[in-house]
Amino acid sequence: MELKKPLKTSDLIRELRQQLDLSQEKFAAKLGVSLRTVNRWENGYAMPSQMALKLIEEMLQKMGEPGKTLLRQYRSQAEQRENF
Structure with missing residues (x-):
């Protein structure tokens, strides 16, 4: 089994x-935010709001197993940060 590093x-x-x-642009439209906002998220200059994170999590859940895998990787990193 391949272990992947946690996602930012x-x-x-x-x-x-x-x-x-x-x-x-299309991703931004789905979330009701601007293209610039998504660009800033992806480049690490800003963090999504709680509402945007909730919508992102819903998208991941709808993807089935691939989305759940991404979510597990992300949550693994969040838990590691809390332990420091």
């Missing part, structure tokens, strides 16, 4: 968008 929020968003085969 920026990586999670980029990976989700790419797996959904969406441009940043």
Whole structure:
């Protein structure tokens, strides 16, 4: 079994968008934010709001197993940060 490194929020968003085969513009439209906002998230200059994170999590859940795998990787990193 291959172990993957935990995802940063920026990586999670980029990976989700790419797996959904969406441009940043189309992804932004789905979330009700601007293209610039998604770009800033993916480049690590800003963090999504709680509401945006909830919508992103819902998208991941709807993807089935691939989305759940991404979410587990992301949550693993969040738990590691809390332990420091």
